[in-house]
Amino acid sequence: MSKDTDSFETLDPQDWEQSKALMHQMVEDAFDYVKNIRERKIWQEMPDDVLKTFESQIPQQPSDAESVYQDLQKNVLPYPMGNVHPRFWAWYMGNGTISGVMGDFWASIINPNLGGGNHAGHKVEEQVVNWIKDIVEFPKSSSGLLVSGGSMANYAALAVARNVKAGYDIRTEGLRENNLVFYASTEVHSCNTKAVELLGLGTKGLKKIAINKDYTINIDALKKQITEDKANGLQPICVIATSGTVNTGAIDDLNAIADICEKENLWFHVDGAIGAIAMLSDTLKPQLKGIERADSVALDLHKWLHMPFEAGCVIIKDNESHKKTFSLIPEYLEKNTRGLASGENWFSEYGLQLSRRFRALKIWMSLKEHGSQRFGRMITRNVEQAYYLGDLVKNHKDLELLAPIGMDIACFRYNPRGKTLEELNAINKEIKLQLEEQAIALPGYTTLDGAYCIRCAISSHRVTNEDFDVLVENVLRLGNELG
Missing domain, CATH: 3.90.1150.170 (Aspartate Aminotransferase, domain 1)
Structure with a gap:
């Protein structure tokens, strides 16, 4: 062996067998962690001596992996948010699944960038997105993208809605005048407000409509607001329905909203971060009638589908408009007819991110193991x-x-x-x-x-x-x- 080989520095383990043994121990501990979840405190305050460990400077020299793991066991694992515990009912989060963990593990090992290209990761995401289309009863010709969560899913859908309904090439020209209006109930999730703000319309670009006693949007008030806004020179472009509000779980009357959108030529978006995946439930599916009429749906798969974070999805019926909203192909991303850079629909053309982790694998593995039923x-x-x-x-x-x-x-x-x-x-x-x-x-x-x-x-x-x-x-x- 040459001197160069002996002195070659890398981030791989110096002792593969020792590193493998530590990883095996971590797997044993992880399974015990989940299996015995009820035996530990759901949540506890972090004491001052633990908090001080997070004030240390960046490590300049190596530490052995075993000591790093000991630090994790002492200062991190005892102080979780608590959402994998069965008595966590605070923010709306799922518990994760072991097959999801396995999927995340292998996604990190093979570590592909899902920005585009002809490889298995791309095909797995295509299949997962097609499964989600089936769940919400969208046609296969629809487009879709896995994103970090409901916030990004809603943002992507509302961006397409704005571009499609503005009536001119807003992507090239920018906003001519700020008269575009979105509508949602007062119970709409705050991420939709942020999305409308970031789309250049300001907080005033989202009109919040009064609710009924059951916390669903008041349809008559919605109709009245749209009529008033048109009379005042504003341009209504989209209604955001909610299938499962974050406060009370209320489901807006999706069919009634679909009727309004068809009559007024508005984009119909469903924020289904909480409830859209409930199309899998025989009990809730009838309450979601009308979701199939939407132009777009946002879902959070790390909620009721229990995927490990992060796992959101946006589904959009108009594939071409979705692509036109986000596609940008510089010379370093030009497609070929052969090899890794072949393939027609790269996911990088359907969202903001070029660098995207292999989120689809954990979803693919979990659905294959457990089945949608x-x-x-x-x-x-x-x-x-x-x-x-x-x-x-x-x-x-x-x-x-x-x-x-x-x-x-x-x-x-x-x-x-x-x-x-x-x-x-x-x-x-x-x-x-x-x-x-x-x-x-x-x-x-x-x-x-x-x-x-x-x-x-x-x-x-x-x-x-x-x-x-x-x-x-x-x-x-x-x-x-x-x-």
């Missing part, structure tokens, strides 16, 4: 659990539901009567915080009509009815203790 059953069970929790609340005099149960979201509060709204808000906020700090559960919260709610978004494939018995028991205990 099993995911549908998990979704249906979560819906049933939301109603189980709702019944527990209704059946106790000191508890109160504050909104209709939407899909799998229940909003309630402790209310022993005889207290002011301010007192009730303070008590319920403290109950929520103590549930976290005592590592009992991690519910979410929101405010509905001024009332602070304990909000449970039930999207875990590990949760049981007994977990809700424990939640209600401790809400009542804490409420009594707080007076």
Whole structure:
């Protein structure tokens, strides 16, 4: 062996067998971590001595991998967000799957850039996108792209909507005048507001429409606003429906909105980050009727499909317009008829990102292992659990539901009567915080009509009815203790 070979420096392990043994240990520990998830605290505050470890300077010299792993075990693993735990009901997140972890592992090993090209990663993403089209009943001719999550999925769809409905080449000319208008309910997710702002229309470019008592968009108010805006010289271009609002899980009347969009020649977009994948559930699919009429749908696959982060998807019926919105091919990305750079539809032409990780593999592996029907059953069970929790609340005099149960979201509060709204808000906020700090559960919260709610978004494939018995028991205990 030459001197050059002996001194050659690389980032590969110096001792492959030692590195493999450490990786095997990590796999053992990871399986135990998930298998025994209930034996650890769902969440805990990070002590000062742990926080100080994250203030150290960048390491300049190597450390052995074993010591790095020990640091992970000591200072990272005990302090998770908690969303893989069955009693995490705060922000709307799935639990992940072992097959998803395996997919992410292999995606990191082969490490392709899904910007474009003729290789297996591209074909896997094509297949996954086609599966999602089937789920939301879009034609195969539709386009689609895997993205980081619902925020980017909504942004991509609204960008296409703006470009298609502006009536001129907005990509070349920019905004001629800021008179384009999007519509959504007051319950629309904030990422849509950000998207409209970033598209150059400002916050005023999204008109927020009043809601009904069930937190769905008021159709008459929507029609009235569109008529008024047209009379005032504005140009309505898109209605954003929500299939599963983040506060209460409400599903807008998709068919009614589709009718309006057809009549007014508007783009019909569905923010389905929470609920679109519920097309897999026999219970919820009828409530989503009309989603197939949309021009575009945004989905979050790391929610109810339980993919490890990140995994979002945007589906757009008008393939050509989708491509025209984002496609830009410099000389270094020119396509060939043969080899790696062949192929007609590179994913880099359908979104902002050129560099994109191989997100599709974990989705592909999980759906192949479990099948779509099993995911549908998990979704249906979560819906049933939301109603189980709702019944527990209704059946106790000191508890109160504050909104209709939407899909799998229940909003309630402790209310022993005889207290002011301010007192009730303070008590319920403290109950929520103590549930976290005592590592009992991690519910979410929101405010509905001024009332602070304990909000449970039930999207875990590990949760049981007994977990809700424990939640209600401790809400009542804490409420009594707080007076």
